[in-house]
Amino acid sequence: MADEEIKMSNSDQMIQRLEQINPTKILTWTLLFLGSIVMITPIIFMISTSFKTGQEVYTLSLLPQKATLENYIFILKESKFIYWTLNSLWVASFSTISVLFFDSLVGYTLAKFNFRGREIIFIAILSTLMIPTEMLIIPWYMMSREFGWIDTYWGIAFPGLMTGFGTFLMRQFFMGLPDELIDAARIDGWSEFSIWWRIAMPLVIPALSALAIFHFLGNWTAFLWPLIIVNDPDMYTIPVGLASFNGEFQMDWEIVMTASCLATIPTLFVFIILQKYIIKGIMLAGLKG
C-alpha cells in the first residue's frame, strides 16, 4: 500500500509537495522531528558516554573531549562479554531456525492438508498463546534440573523452539496460496515434503523474514528465562550478563554504558540495513496477527 503512494511520478510529487508547504505543515514537521530526536536521546547519550573517560561522564556534552576506546578494551578484557555475545548469537540463531522450520511446516500442514483432527490441533496450538511464559518457567526449571539442562544452550533455547504465534502467522499466509499449484506439483510426482519446501516456502518469504526478525529479536533481548536457567557466568546471554553488572561496576557508569552499547549496537546495525523489511514485517504481522 505504502509503495503505491510513493510510486507517483517525480514531477507530480514535486508539485504536490510545493502545494502542501504551509506553516501548519512546517510546524507539524518540526514538532515530529524534535520528538524523534528526544526518542533517540537516551541511545545517543549511551553511545557518547561509552567513549568518555570516567571524569568526563558527568558533563552533559555530547562529544567527548578526549574520545577513548578504553571502556571497550576494559569490557572485552575484564568481563566475559565475548562469551555472552556468542551465547546469545548461538541460542537466538538456533531457536530462529527451528521456529522457521517447524512453525511453517505446521502452519502449512494445517492450511493445506485435509485430515480428521485438524481443527483440534489448530485450536490446541492457538490456545498456547493464552499461556504466559511466567506460568511455565517453574515446570521448565524442574524439568531442566531433572534432565541436566541447566547451564546448557539447549536449556536456554528449548522453550522457544516452536511458537503458536509463528504457526498461526504462517498458516494465514499458506492459506493464501492457490491449491492448484500444489495439485499440479502432486500430479508431477513431487513428494509432499518437497512441495512444501521447494514450492510453498519460497512464496511466503516475506512472512518468513518477518517471523525470523521477530523471533531473533525476542531471543536476543530475552531476560527472564535465561536469568533462571543459567548460573555459570560463561553461559550468560547478553541481557543476563548486563544485569550482572549490578554491584560489580555499579558506580562506573561509562563502563555500564559501554556494555549497554555493545548489547544494542548489533540490533541497530541490523535495523539500519533491513529497515524496510522490518517495518513491513511488523505491519504484516500486526495486521494478520
Next chain:
Amino acid sequence: MLKDFWENITLNQKLAITAWVFLLIPIIFYTTIRFYPTFEAFYVSFMKWNLLGSQKYIGLKNYQRIFGDEDFWIVLWNTIKYAIIGVPISLFISFVIAYFLNEIKFGHQTIRAFYFIPFLTTAVAMAWVWRWFYQPMPIGYFNIMLSWVGIPQQPFLKSIEQGLYSVMAPAVWAGLGFQIVIFIAGIRAVPKSHFEAAEIDGAGRLQILREIILPALKPTTIFLVVISTIGFLRIFDQVYTMTSDSAGGPLNSTKPLVLMIYEYAFDTYMLGRASALTVILFLLLLTVSLIQLWLMRKSK
C-alpha cells in the same frame, strides 16, 4: 509390505498420513513443553514444596496465604497500575505521532526510524541508561536539567511515590515505536475512496479524523490495547534492573507480579506459592484476552 500398503491406499489417506508425520515432532513438543507444564503449574499450586523436600498436598492454602498477604495486594495493585496508566499514555502518544507522521513525506522514513529504534533495544541495557539518568546530582542528567530551571532535586527511583512511574517511563518509551508503526499501517488500510468522498462532502480535518479514521482504527486499537496491556502486566526486566538495590523497592512500591513470582520461586524456593501466583497472573491475562475477543465480536 510397507510399499504395498502405501500403493493401495487412496490419495486422501496418503495425505492424512503425511500430515500426521509432519505434525509428529510438533505434537511431542507442544505436549511436553507447553501442555504438560501448564497442568503441572496448576498441580504444584496446590502443593507445599520447597524444591528439595517432597511435595505435600495442601489444597487451597497457597491461595489463602497469598490473599491474606498484604504485600500481594500491593504488588497486584502495582501491576495493574503499570497497565492502566502505561497503556492509555503510550497509546495516546503513539496515535498522535502516527496520525501526523502519516501525513508528512519529507524525511518520513528517517523520522519513523528514530521513533522505532527504541523498540529494538534490549530492555536491560536501556534500563541501565535510564537508571543513570535518574541518579541524583551531579551524575543524573534529569536532575541536572531540573536544576537548570530551578526545580529541586527529585529522588525518582528512590522514592515510593515516583519509583513506579520512573520504571514505567522506559517501558512506555520502548513500546511507542511498535504502536506507531501499527497505527500507521491501520490508517493506511483505510480505503482512499473514503477520504475522497469525505473531501467532496466538504468534511473538515477533525471530522475526517472522528468519523472515518477513528472508527476504521477500532480493530487496530483493540489489538494494541490488548498487546500492551499484557506487556505491562508482565513487566519484569526494567524493574529487576532499575531497582536492584532492593528489587521492586523502595518498600515494594515498584514490584510487579512477575518479580514476586521470581522471588518466591528462585530466591526462597517456595515453589507451591510461586505457582499459585502464576495461576493468578494467568487468570488476569486470560481476562484481558477474553475482553478482547468480546470487544472484537461486538465491533463486527
